[in-house]
Amino acid sequence: MKSAVIVFPGSNCDRDLAVGLERASGKAAQMVWHKEAALPEGLDVVALPGGFSFGDYLRCGAIAARMPIMKAVVDFANKGGHVIGVCNGFQVLIESGLLPGALMRNSGIKFVCKDVELVTATANSPFTNTLQKGQRLTVPVAHHDGNYIADSDLLFKLQSEDRIAFRYANNPNGSVDDIAGILSENRRVLGMMPHPERLNDPALGGNDGSHIFESLVKGLMAPA
Amino acid sequence: MKARVDITLKNGVLDPQGKAIEHALGALGFGGINGVRQGKVIELDLAETDPAKAEATLKEMCEKLLANTVIENYSIEVLG
Numbered sequence: 349m350k351s352a353v354i355v356f357p358g359s360n361c362d363r364d365l366a367v368g369l370e371r372a373s374g375k376a377a378q379m380v381w382h383k384e385a386a387l388p389e390g391l392d393v394v395a396l397p398g399g400f401s402f403g404d405y406l407r408c409g410a411i412a413a414r415m416p417i418m419k420a421v422v423d424f425a426n427k428g429g430h431v432i433g434v435c436n437g438f439q440v441l442i443e444s445g446l447l448p449g450a451l452m453r454n455s456g457i458k459f460v461c462k463d464v465e466l467v468t469a470t471a472n473s474p475f476t477n478t479l480q481k482g483q484r485l486t487v488p489v490a491h492h493d494g495n496y497i498a499d500s501d502l503l504f505k506l507q508s509e510d511r512i513a514f515r516y517a518n519n520p521n522g523s524v525d526d527i528a529g530i531l532s533e534n535r536r537v538l539g540m541m542p543h544p545e546r547l548n549d550p551a552l553g554g555n556d557g558s559h560i561f562e563s564l565v566k567g568l569m570a571p572a
Numbered sequence: 573m574k575a576r577v578d579i580t581l582k583n584g585v586l587d588p589q590g591k592a593i594e595h596a597l598g599a600l601g602f603g604g605i606n607g608v609r610q611g612k613v614i615e616l617d618l619a620e621t622d623p624a625k626a627e628a629t630l631k632e633m634c635e636k637l638l639a640n641t642v643i644e645n646y647s648i649e650v651l652g
């Protein structure tokens with residue numbers, strides 16, 4: 349599995365994300381600076397990391413989503429490439445139009461930084477295929493703007509197309525329908541607020557996050 | 573030519589920051605507040621001298637970057 353992690357000024361989970369991808373696939377992820385206009389050849393997965401790209405100015409992820417590399421990422425996704433965006437990466441995916449809805453200020457106003465329990469809402473995706481529907485994972489969240497909103501039509505669409513990947517067991521930010529992560533229409537783009545790359549080593553207190561990277565490897569190794 | 577763009581949350585979109593301001597005003601003793609919404613103002617200084625062209629460019633700027641039209645409305649004022 350060949351992967352790349354996009355690095356923006358203010359990204360701070362890029363290296364952890366690269367470690368997660370490398371541990372699961374056995375192949376080092378390539379780090380790609382946001383000013384590049386093209387992705388490396390032959391990629392299977394592009395990952396957008398957490399952090400505070402461009403200082404969260406204007407709107408979280410808004411400026412990053414307009415950087416040159418994102419045109420290439422959107423093209424990659426539109427051609428069927430796999431893309432995962434975590435936290436700020438999820439915000440960038442939404443701002444770039446690869447995922448629908450919006451992420452607003454947490455309903456409790458405060459920055460939320462803690463381990464949360466996630467419930468796997470679907471096993472039918474390249475990111476969750478080693479999990480069972482209903483399986484619970486402990487993964488940290490650390491965000492100020494993770495309150496996912498969708499109007500009733502979009503919410504119905506996400507629900508009826510089985511595109512909600514994860515829900516919070518105890519909603520920390522006010523997200524509609526407890527949504528923690530969603531999939532694109534072709535199921536190959538995942539955006540999620542919780543950080544699987546931050547709980548990916550027993551030495552750090554757990555490795556529930558590794559399921560997502562292992563699912564990707566499994567999904568991509570499977571015959572088409 | 574100077575211009576001003578006001579960006580506000582659409583009706584129905586929960587505004588936790590507006591709510592916090594409302595509560596804080598209440599705590600200061602200001603009564604009778606039926607609602608508070610927080611938005612942002614962006615002031616631009618443009619080289620363009622034709623107001624109609626400036627407005628068209630500003631609209632494009634709003635659609636492409638300045639506003640998230642999923643949740644936000646914008647209004648443009650060309651100040652001359």
